[in-house]
Amino acid sequence: MFSFFTSDIAIDLGTANTLIYVKGEGIVANEPSVVAVQKDTRGAKSVLAVGKAAKEMIGKAPINIEVIRPLKDGVIADFDVAQQMIRYFIKHAYKKGSFIKPRIAIGVPYGITEVEKRTVKEAAASAGAREVFLVEQPMAAAVGAHLPVTEPTGNMIVDIGGGTTEVAVISLAGIVCSQSVKIAGDKMDEAITNYIKKKYNLQIGFKSAEQIKCTIGNAFPGEKKEFTEVKGLDLVAGIPKTIEMNSEEIRESLSECVGGIVQAVKAVLEKTPPQLAADIVDKGIVLAGGGALLKNLDILLREETNLPVIIAEDPLKSVVVGIGRILEDIDLLRTVSLT
Ligand SMILES: Nc1ncnc2c1ncn2[C@@H]1O[C@H](COP(=O)(O)OP(=O)(O)OP(=O)(O)O)[C@@H](O)[C@H]1O
Numbered sequence: 275m276f277s278f279f280t281s282d283i284a285i286d287l288g289t290a291n292t293l294i295y296v297k298g299e300g301i302v303a304n305e306p307s308v309v310a311v312q313k314d315t316r317g318a319k320s321v322l323a324v325g326k327a328a329k330e331m332i333g334k335a336p337i338n339i340e341v342i343r344p345l346k347d348g349v350i351a352d353f354d355v356a357q358q359m360i361r362y363f364i365k366h367a368y369k370k371g372s373f374i375k376p377r378i379a380i381g382v383p384y385g386i387t388e389v390e391k392r393t394v395k396e397a398a399a400s401a402g403a404r405e406v407f408l409v410e411q412p413m414a415a416a417v418g419a420h421l422p423v424t425e426p427t428g429n430m431i432v433d434i435g436g437g438t439t440e441v442a443v444i445s446l447a448g449i450v451c452s453q454s455v456k457i458a459g460d461k462m463d464e465a466i467t468n469y470i471k472k473k474y475n476l477q478i479g480f481k482s483a484e485q486i487k488c489t490i491g492n493a494f495p496g497e498k499k500e501f502t503e504v505k506g507l508d509l510v511a512g513i514p515k516t517i518e519m520n521s522e523e524i525r526e527s528l529s530e531c532v533g534g535i536v537q538a539v540k541a542v543l544e545k546t547p548p549q550l551a552a553d554i555v556d557k558g559i560v561l562a563g564g565g566a567l568l569k570n571l572d573i574l575l576r577e578e579t580n581l582p583v584i585i586a587e588d589p590l591k592s593v594v595v596g597i598g599r600i601l602e603d604i605d606l607l608r609t610v611s612l613t
């Protein structure tokens with residue numbers, strides 16, 4: 275009788291990372307949203323690798339192997355591959371009780387279209403879900419960050435992922451005002467790549483750009499300048515080359531993206547009803563998503579808004595932890611899941 279409920283699964287299907295949480299077990303999968311597909315000589319496709327192993331292949335695979343990121347800008351761009359990816363993660367993460375079809379709650383960007391909702395639901399259903407619930411990611415992130423979302427008080431959450439940055443003010447278990455912009459981790463990696471290409475005529479790969487961002491990238495000047503070696507292909511000489519770059523250059527390359535995120539936060543603050551704005555003045559802005567880890571982004575937002583800014587504990591996990599918590603609270607699930 276009780277095992278009936280143990281098959282509940284929460285999924286944060288992100289542009290960059292997919293996380294799976296099983297009720298009673300915690301996070302059972304945390305992998306890049308990447309699939310490597312191999313084509314045989316007759317053109318038939320088969321899945322070669324999923325997650326970390328597939329991400330390792332980005333930019334390194336021969337022509338018969340295609341490395342695919344099935345989500346773009348927070349939504350499913352390649353349905354078949356996304357479906358295979360979800361199925362793979364569920365199968366590998368969830369061995370117990372596989373005879374019971376699980377209830378699956380899955381995070382979706384705020385304001386997704388009906389077509390997009392159907393795509394996500396079908397992907398989860400085909401992965402074996404008995405029932406599918408959709409939860410808006412800003413709500414999930416807020417719950418995961420321990421914000422009192424059901425109370426009559428203003429909570430501001432900023433979830434900076436790989437594909438989108440979602441800013442929302444939540445009160446009484448609903449999103450009062452929000453904005454979603456397609457400026458997040460991927461755009462930052464792109465900006466770093468373009469900056470290096472333009473300034474140094476050096477072409478670097480996707481993974482190098484991400485690594486530079488995560489090591490010396492920053493949004494606001496810190497105490498000391500940091501340096502890193504950057505390896506790539508010299509576009510003039512046509513041979514591999516190594517250069518040294520510093521954190522100020524990386525900040526400069528990221529300034530447009532970071533500015534876009536600040537603008538989105540300000541736009542939502544402007545739309546916030548005064549009573550809720552007063553709560554935010556006291557409690558501040560909470561940052562979630564991997565982008566929250568960009569060095570000194572909290573300091574920059576504090577400077578720009580004069581509000582307290584707090585980084586959620588373990589920001590990469592806020593959404594999946596939040597969906598998990600919502601799944602465990604049937605009233606909350608009914609209130610916040612999309613119909
Ligand atoms: N220390 C760091 N500094 C800057 N960026 C980081 C850091 N760590 C991770 N990131 C970035 O965070 C992003 C991934 O965050 P997250 O897993 O929250 O995104 P996602 O949920 O998959 O995407 P989305 O919510 O947009 O669909 C990546 O772009 C990654 O490079």
Ligand SMILES: [Mg+2]
Nearest residue numbers: 288435563593
């Ligand atoms: Mg996310």
